[in-house]
Amino acid sequence: MLMVDSKASAEGLHTKLNDLVKLQRCLPSQPYSIVLRLKLAKTYKNLGYPDLAIGDAYKALLLVDEIADEGEYYDEALEAVEYNFALAEAGTLSSFEHGTEIAPKNTNNASGEEEERVVTWAKTHCSKIAHDLLIGCLIDCGCFRSAADYNQRALQAFPKADAFEVYKEAITQKLRLYFNSRKEDFDAADMSDYPDKGFVRRELYSWNDHEPDRFSTESIQFLNDEMTKVAPKLEVTVTNLPILSPHKTITGETPVQAAEQHYVKQLGIFAKEDIPPGSIILQEKSMLTAVSRLHEFFCNACSARLPISGVAEADIVTCEDCHDVFFCSADCHDLAQENYHQILCGIDLAHKVSPSEVVDTLYSFLLVRALALSEVRDVHPLDLKEVHYIWGDYHNINVEKAWKANPDGHALDAFGGLPQTLSFSFQANILTPLRMLEKMDVNIFTKSQQYDTWVFNTLFGKFRGTASAQQGLDGLPEIGAVHPMWCLANHSCDPNVAWEWQGSIKFWTRTQEELVDWKGRDSQLEPGIRKGEELLSHYCDVRLPVKERREWAFGALGGNCMCSRCVWEAAEEGHRSHLK
Numbered sequence: 115m116l117m118v119d120s121k122a123s124a125e126g127l128h129t130k131l132n133d134l135v136k137l138q139r140c141l142p143s144q145p146y147s148i149v150l151r152l153k154l155a156k157t158y159k160n161l162g163y164p165d166l167a168i169g170d171a172y173k174a175l176l177l178v179d180e181i182a183d184e185g186e187y188y189d190e191a192l193e194a195v196e197y198n199f200a201l202a203e204a205g206t207l208s209s210f211e212h213g214t215e216i217a218p219k220n221t222n223n224a225s226g227e228e229e230e231r232v233v234t235w236a237k238t239h240c241s242k243i244a245h246d247l248l249i250g251c252l253i254d255c256g257c258f259r260s261a262a263d264y265n266q267r268a269l270q271a272f273p274k275a276d277a278f279e280v281y282k283e284a285i286t287q288k289l290r291l292y293f294n295s296r297k298e299d300f301d302a303a304d305m306s307d308y309p310d311k312g313f314v315r316r317e318l319y320s321w322n323d324h325e326p327d328r329f330s331t332e333s334i335q336f337l338n339d340e341m342t343k344v345a346p347k348l349e350v351t352v353t354n355l356p357i358l359s360p361h362k363t364i365t366g367e368t369p370v371q372a373a374e375q376h377y378v379k380q381l382g383i384f385a386k387e388d389i390p391p392g393s394i395i396l397q398e399k400s401m402l403t404a405v406s407r408l409h410e411f412f413c414n415a416c417s418a419r420l421p422i423s424g425v426a427e428a429d430i431v432t433c434e435d436c437h438d439v440f441f442c443s444a445d446c447h448d449l450a451q452e453n454y455h456q457i458l459c460g461i462d463l464a465h466k467v468s469p470s471e472v473v474d475t476l477y478s479f480l481l482v483r484a485l486a487l488s489e490v491r492d493v494h495p496l497d498l499k500e501v502h503y504i505w506g507d508y509h510n511i512n513v514e515k516a517w518k519a520n521p522d523g524h525a526l527d528a529f530g531g532l533p534q535t536l537s538f539s540f541q542a543n544i545l546t547p548l549r550m551l552e553k554m555d556v557n558i559f560t561k562s563q564q565y566d567t568w569v570f571n572t573l574f575g576k577f578r579g580t581a582s583a584q585q586g587l588d589g590l591p592e593i594g595a596v597h598p599m600w601c602l603a604n605h606s607c608d609p610n611v612a613w614e615w616q617g618s619i620k621f622w623t624r625t626q627e628e629l630v631d632w633k634g635r636d637s638q639l640e641p642g643i644r645k646g647e648e649l650l651s652h653y654c655d656v657r658l659p660v661k662e663r664r665e666w667a668f669g670a671l672g673g674n675c676m677c678s679r680c681v682w683e684a685a686e687e688g689h690r691s692h693l694k
């Protein structure tokens with residue numbers, strides 16, 4: 115067995131992380147440098163972040179295209195590459211590669227012949243490295259359709275490069291296994307049938323200095339100021355929640371086992387005073403919404419279905435410039451114009467979405483809305499008040515301890531041995547956000563620190579644990595939203611509140627009739643919420659039996675639900691099956 119020296123491993127990781135940060139710091143001064151992008155991609159890859167590497171390898175290819183096709187940023191990209199080319203010719207590119215050298219402004223314009231040599235260097239040498247990094251990392255991330263597509267292009271452009279033949283073989287092998295496991299014929303499959311998504315590390319990146327201390331007095335104060343606006347009788351408090359088992363042991367544990375749970379510090383919502391049953395206690399409207407299909411039937415701001423009861427069709431407002439989006443009220447119209455629509459006005463988001471892509475598209479559109487909010491308000495997306503305090507359900511693993519590397523310092527696998535729980539696709543995590551930013555006239559190179567792949571991934575981590583979705587008639591999600599206050603409510607399969615989402619989200623305390631009727635329930639418990647008690651919402655259909663409920667809520671909770679009802683019912687079921 116291969117022995118891994120964990121101390122040396124952690125030191126190697128530390129050095130690589132330092133190199134990464136140095137390279138990231140070069141971005142503001144060298145936003146158009148293809149070599150810097152390639153170096154970043156390589157460093158991310160070596161750190162077990164192939165997903166983040168894809169973002170920079172792709173940007174390197176975009177910059178090569180800028181040069182090859184004399185695009186909008188031709189002059190800037192050429193100037194940057196001329197400097198790198200000169201260093202490469204002088205054999206000193208490696209000093210740049212450590213990120214310590216900042217490219218000086220090149221004041222001497224290259225002659226026509228020199229320019230041609232530089233352009234050829236970018237189109238061949240740089241493009242080949244970018245393709246190599248991009249394809250390898252797409253394979254690591256399970257994006258086989260995109261990998262096969264780029265590999266076909268690379269084979270045409272670089273027919274003598276063995277690397278792309280090796281990739282072709284690797285992609286074919288993986289796809290054969292995939293199609294065989296589904297009892298389908300790979301040779302009969304079209305490229306459009308290839309799987310194109312996988313999972314990557316869901317992490318609070320060590321260089322992310324936007325994440326707040328959610329438990330600090332200032333954070334709790336801010337959240338409570340916001341909470342008071344939508345729910346004056348409620349407050350946000352630090353609480354302990356059980357760490358849930360990630361294994362799907364659906365039935366059989368006893369209450370004793372449940373008591374042996376370990377706990378983790380999190381936030382929750384509590385009553386500031388006694389609240390009788392049937393009282394509306396929270397009403398929240400969010401601008402962080404998305405519609406995946408049929409956008410004309412929903413309010414573009416709050417996503418209420420149009421027309422809604424109480425709103426005459428004549429009261430529906432449209433954007434006076436693009437006439438493409440509709441609002442349920444003048445209030446939603448004004449909020450949209452003030453917060454995000456001015457930058458999205460006239461941009462068509464809608465495209466045909468296949469059923470298998472609906473969920474990812476909804477998350478992508480939420481991301482696009484966050485990017486628009488960020489541009490209009492001129493704040494970093496991770497500092498938006500709607501997302502700043504949301505916990506992204508990052509793994510709680512100490513990366514330095516868990517990092518697994520070979521004696522030569524290279525990660526043991528593509529992800530350094532760390533778990534991968536964040537859904538990733540080239541389309542959703544890279545192409546859609548970058549293309550939408552371009553449509554918003556954002557320079558994706560000079561603003562790449564604000565709109566980097568790790569920022570998108572962090573936002574997705576936050577959305578995937580907290581966004582609510584509503585299904586259309588075909589059972590597929592149609593609209594999605596993040597309500598920053600509502601999403602602080604924890605789950606129970608015996609909830610004390612019910613909720614409804616029609617534009618605004620509305621919570622009310624359950625009446626006796628609305629309480630879930632289950633056999634183990636303490637008959638003394640009255641409906642309503644008493645001062646100091648926690649508000650408990652529900653993330654799944656609480657009418658279902660325990661096994662189905664746990665399966666439904668598994669993703670949102672990050673494990674098997676351990677609420678008192680689940681524990682009691684699971685023990686009952688275990689007991690019953692034991693007697694059979």
Ligand SMILES: C[S@@+](CC[C@H](N)C(=O)[O-])C[C@H]1O[C@@H](n2cnc3c(N)ncnc32)[C@H](O)[C@@H]1O
Binds near residue numbers: 604606671
């Ligand atoms: C929508 S957030 C709820 C607010 C969250 N507690 C916070 O601190 O921001 C969902 C997350 O809360 C935690 N959670 C909610 N209900 C829970 C429960 N009944 N048991 C354990 N964890 C729970 C899980 O970690 C879940 O991923």
